[in-house]
Amino acid sequence: MSTESAIRDSIDEAATTVGSLWPIHSFVTANPLSGFEDQPFGAAVEQAASLLGGRGYPSAETFRTALERGQIDRELLDAELAQVGYEDDPGPLLDRMTDTADAEGRDADTAEDHVDRVLTKWLSAFLDEGSAHWSMPNREAGFYTAFREMAAYDSDIPKEGVVANLPEAPFETIEAVMQSYPESQWASIFEEQLAALPGWTGFIKQRSEDEDAWQSKYPISLEGYLAARLALLDAVDAPIEPDDDDLDVNPADEIARAFLRAWEATYREDLVEAVAAESQSMADSGTSGRPDAQLVFCIDTRSEIIRRHIEATGDYETHGYAGFFGIPMEYQGYDADVSVDACPPILDPQYRITDFPTDDDTQARHTRWSGIKAAADEVIEILEANAATAYGYVETAGSGYGLSLAARTLVPGRVHDLLDAAADLVPDEHEFSEPLVQHQYTYSGDLPVGLTTEEKVEYAATAFELMGWEEFGRLVVFTGHASETANNPYDASLDCGACAGNPGGPSARVLAKICNDEAVKAELRDSGFEIPEDTVFVAGEHNTTTDEVDLFADDVPETHADDLDQLRTDLATARETATAERAEAMGADASTGVSETERRAADWAETRPEWGLAGNAGFVVGPRELTSGRDLDGRTFLHSYDWSTDPDGDALEAIFTGPMVVTQWINTQYYFSTVDSAVYGSGSKVTQNPVGNVGVYQGNGGDLMSGLPLQSLMAADDEPYHQPLRLSTVVHAPVERVTDILTDHEELTEILDNNWLSLTVVDPTQDHRAFHYEESLEWSPVTERTEASRGMPSARTVADD
Numbered sequence: 001m002s003t004e005s006a007i008r009d010s011i012d013e014a015a016t017t018v019g020s021l022w023p024i025h026s027f028v029t030a031n032p033l034s035g036f037e038d039q040p041f042g043a044a045v046e047q048a049a050s051l052l053g054g055r056g057y058p059s060a061e062t063f064r065t066a067l068e069r070g071q072i073d074r075e076l077l078d079a080e081l082a083q084v085g086y087e088d089d090p091g092p093l094l095d096r097m098t099d100t101a102d103a104e105g106r107d108a109d110t111a112e113d114h115v116d117r118v119l120t121k122w123l124s125a126f127l128d129e130g131s132a133h134w135s136m137p138n139r140e141a142g143f144y145t146a147f148r149e150m151a152a153y154d155s156d157i158p159k160e161g162v163v164a165n166l167p168e169a170p171f172e173t174i175e176a177v178m179q180s181y182p183e184s185q186w187a188s189i190f191e192e193q194l195a196a197l198p199g200w201t202g203f204i205k206q207r208s209e210d211e212d213a214w215q216s217k218y219p220i221s222l223e224g225y226l227a228a229r230l231a232l233l234d235a236v237d238a239p240i241e242p243d244d245d246d247l248d249v250n251p252a253d254e255i256a257r258a259f260l261r262a263w264e265a266t267y268r269e270d271l272v273e274a275v276a277a278e279s280q281s282m283a284d285s286g287t288s289g290r291p292d293a294q295l296v297f298c299i300d301t302r303s304e305i306i307r308r309h310i311e312a313t314g315d316y317e318t319h320g321y322a323g324f325f326g327i328p329m330e331y332q333g334y335d336a337d338v339s340v341d342a343c344p345p346i347l348d349p350q351y352r353i354t355d356f357p358t359d360d361d362t363q364a365r366h367t368r369w370s371g372i373k374a375a376a377d378e379v380i381e382i383l384e385a386n387a388a389t390a391y392g393y394v395e396t397a398g399s400g401y402g403l404s405l406a407a408r409t410l411v412p413g414r415v416h417d418l419l420d421a422a423a424d425l426v427p428d429e430h431e432f433s434e435p436l437v438q439h440q441y442t443y444s445g446d447l448p449v450g451l452t453t454e455e456k457v458e459y460a461a462t463a464f465e466l467m468g469w470e471e472f473g474r475l476v477v478f479t480g481h482a483s484e485t486a487n488n489p490y491d492a493s494l495d496c497g498a499c500a501g502n503p504g505g506p507s508a509r510v511l512a513k514i515c516n517d518e519a520v521k522a523e524l525r526d527s528g529f530e531i532p533e534d535t536v537f538v539a540g541e542h543n544t545t546t547d548e549v550d551l552f553a554d555d556v557p558e559t560h561a562d563d564l565d566q567l568r569t570d571l572a573t574a575r576e577t578a579t580a581e582r583a584e585a586m587g588a589d590a591s592t593g594v595s596e597t598e599r600r601a602a603d604w605a606e607t608r609p610e611w612g613l614a615g616n617a618g619f620v621v622g623p624r625e626l627t628s629g630r631d632l633d634g635r636t637f638l639h640s641y642d643w644s645t646d647p648d649g650d651a652l653e654a655i656f657t658g659p660m661v662v663t664q665w666i667n668t669q670y671y672f673s674t675v676d677s678a679v680y681g682s683g684s685k686v687t688q689n690p691v692g693n694v695g696v697y698q699g700n701g702g703d704l705m706s707g708l709p710l711q712s713l714m715a716a717d718d719e720p721y722h723q724p725l726r727l728s729t730v731v732h733a734p735v736e737r738v739t740d741i742l743t744d745h746e747e748l749t750e751i752l753d754n755n756w757l758s759l760t761v762v763d764p765t766q767d768h769r770a771f772h773y774e775e776s777l778e779w780s781p782v783t784e785r786t787e788a789s790r791g792m793p794s795a796r797t798v799a800d801d
Contacts, residue, residue, distance in 0.1 A: 468642020
C-alpha cells in the first residue's frame with residue numbers, strides 16, 4: 001500500500017468519531033456522538049469525554065430538581081441504585097456527584113491553543129458562504145493551496161519546520177510530519193487532531209461529503225485541513241500524540257446512570273400504560289364515521305399541541321407523517337437563488353421540483369413589492385456589516401429611523417401587525433405559482449425534473465399506507481410547518497427537520513397537487529384506496545411560533561367554500577387555545593397567547609422565540625386514537641400507523657428505518673446540548689457571534705459551536721426546561737412483526753442494544769400487552785419487568801447502559 005493510501009485510510013478511520021455538522025442556515029439535527037453509536041452508551045460517553053472533553057450525563061442539580069418535582073419515581077430509583085450497590089438515600093448520593101467539566105486546571109495559552117487560533121482565522125475566511133465583503137484570495141484552488149500561499153504573510157505563523165517550506169500537496173505535508181511515527185499510530189494521532197476543533201472538522205466533513213455548490217467552487221478536504229494543522233503544530237513544536245493515560249472514568253457516572261435510567265423508566269411507564277389502555281379501548285369501540293376534515297401534520301412534537309386543540313374544536317381527524325411528506329426532492333422556490341434539499345439527510349433527493357408562475361398579474365405585483373423589500377433588506381445588511389456606515393445612515397435618516405429602531409425594540413407586537421399588513425401587499429408565492437410536479441423528460445444536474453404518473457401514485461399510496469388510511473374526508477389538508485423569528489441565527493433549527501431545516505409548506509404543496517391529479521386518483525382507487533369524488537386535497541403550513549395555520553387553498557372549488565370557511569374559523573379558535581398553552585410554558589400570561597407569540601416572532605432581541613422541540617422524550621407509532629384527548633405536553637413525536645392495514649410490515653419497516661432514526665438524532669442532540677452546552681451545545685446566544693453564514697462562535701473566535709443554545713433548553717441559568725432523557729419509542733403492532741424488522745436491520749438493533757434509545761411494543765394481538773426490548777432481539781413483558789425492577793436486581797449488565 002502506498003503512503004498516500006495509508007494516510008487516507010487512517011484519516012477515514014479517525015474521522016468516524018467526529019459527527020457531521022451542517023451550516024446553520026440549514027440546521028440539520030444530528031447526534032454529536034454519532035461516530036460512537038457502535039458502542040454502548042456508557043462506554044461511548046466515557047470515550048467522548050476523554051477525546052472531546054464533554055460531560056455525558058445530567059448534573060446532580062438537574063437530577064435533584066427532577067426528583068423534587070416527582071419526575072423520577074422513588075421506587076424505580078431505589079431499584080436502579082440497588083442494582084449498582086447503593087442503598088443510600090438519594091440526597092447524599094447526589095451530593096457526591098461532582099461536575100468534572102473544568103475540574104483540572106489548564107494552561108490558558110498553550111501551543112495547541114495558538115494553532116487553534118490561527119486555523120480558525122483561516123477556516124472562517126475560507127469557508128465563508130457569502131457574508132464576507134472581502135473574500136480570502138485564491139479560494140478556488142482549495143483550502144490547502146490557499147492557506148499555503150497565505151501562510152508566509154501571517155505573522156502568527158512561525159517560519160519553522162515543515163511550514164517554512166510547505167509542499168505543494170497535502171499528503172506530502174502529512175507524510176513529512178508523520179515520518180517519525182509508526183503507521184500503527186497514525187489513526188489515533190489523526191483522531192486526536194480532528195477532535196481538537198470538532199465543530200470545524202464536522203463542518204468540513206459534511207461539506208466535502210455533500211459536494212454542494214460552495215464545495216464545488218471552493219473545495220476543502222479533511223486531508224487538506226489536517227495537513228495545515230500538522231504543519232502548524234510542527235512549527236510551534238507542539239505534541240501531536242494522544243495522551244496514553246488510561247481512560248479516566250468518573251466514579252459519579254455510575255450513580256448518574258442509575259438516576260437517568262430511573263427518570264427514563266418513570267416517563268416511559270406512564271406513556272406505555274396510557275397507550276396500552278387506549279389500545280384495549282380501541283378494540284371495544286366502533287368506527288366514528290367520516291370526519292369533517294382530515295389534517296396531516298409533521299410528526300414534530302410541536303404538532304401534538306396544535307393537533308390536540310384542533311380536534312377539540314370540531315369533528316376533525318389529525319394524523320402524523322414525516323414533514324417532507326415522503327417526497328425526496330430538491331426544491332427551488334420562485335424567488336430563491338439556490339435550490340435546497342427538502343428531505344431528511346438520511347435520504348438523497350430523487351427529483352428536482354421548481355415553482356413556476358401561473359398568474360402574470362399577481363406575479364408582476366409580487367415582483368414589484370418584493371423588489372422594494374429586497375432594497376430595504378440590502379440597506380439593513382449594509383448597516384449590520386459596516387458600523388461606520390450605520391452611524392452615518394442613522395444620522396442622515398434622522399428621527400424616523402430612530403423611531404423605527406425604538407418600535408422594533410419596545411413594541412415588537414405592533415411591528416408584527418405592521419409587517420403582516422405590509423406582507424399582504426406582497427402576494428405569497430402560492431397565489432401565483434405552483435410546483436412543477438409533472439415529469440418534464442429533462443434533468444437538472446443528475447435529477448429528473450418532476451415525477452411520472454407512476455411515481456406520483458407510488459408516493460401518494462405510500463403516504464396513505466404508512467398512516468393506515470381507509471377513509472377520506474371532503475377536505476384533506478397536508479400541513480407542513482415553519483417557524484417565524486427575527487434576528488435569529490438558529491431560525492433553521494426551528495423549521496422542519498424532515499425537510500433538512502427548511503419550511504415544510506413546499507412539500508405539502510407537492511403532495512396535495514399529486515393527490516388532486518385525476519389520473520393519480522383513478523389509479524389509487526384501482527389500488528384499493530376508496531377516495532370519494534368530493535375529496536379535495538389542500539396544502540397548508542403551520543407557523544410553530546404563533547400557531548397560525550395558513551391554508552394554500554386558492555384553487556379549492558366553490559362546492560367546498562363552506563367547509564373551508566368553517567375549517568379556517570376552527571383553526572383560529574385552536575390557535576387561541578394552543579398559544580395560551582405555549583405562552584404559559586414560556587412563563588407568560590396564558591391570556592396573552594396570540595399577542596405574546598406574535599411579539600416573540602417579531603422581537604429582534606428575543607432569545608427564545610419558541611421552545612422548538614425542547615422536552616422531546618417519546619415517539620408513539622400507531623393510530624391517533626391511542627393518544628387523542630391526552631395532553632402529552634408537546635413532548636412526543638406522533639406517527640400515524642395502523643398495523644391491520646400493513647400485513648407485510650413494509651410500512652412499519654419504513655417508519656423504523658426513517659422517522660425513528662431521525663427522531664433519535666433530534667433527541668440525542670437535545671440531550672447532549674443540555675448536559676454539556678459548552679462542548680455539545682453552543683452556549684448562550686448573548687455571547688455568540690455568527691461567522692461566515694455557516695455557524696456561530698462563542699466570543700470572538702474559536703471552534704464552531706455544534707449544538708443548540710442555552711435559550712432553547714434552559715428555563716433559567718440552573719434550571720433545564722428540556723428534560724435530558726433518551727428517546728422512548730412505543731409501537732402499536734404485533735411484537736413478532738417488529739422482531740422480523742429488527743432482524744433485517746443490524747443498524748437498528750445496534751443502537752437499541754447499545755441503549756441509545758428504548759423500544760416498547762404494545763401488541764394488539766396479545767391482549768394489548770406491552771413488551772420491552774431488552775437486548776439481542778429479546779423482549780420482556782412490561783408488567784413482569786416492572787415487578788422485577790422493584791424487587792430483585794436484573795441479570796443484565798448495567799455498566800454499559
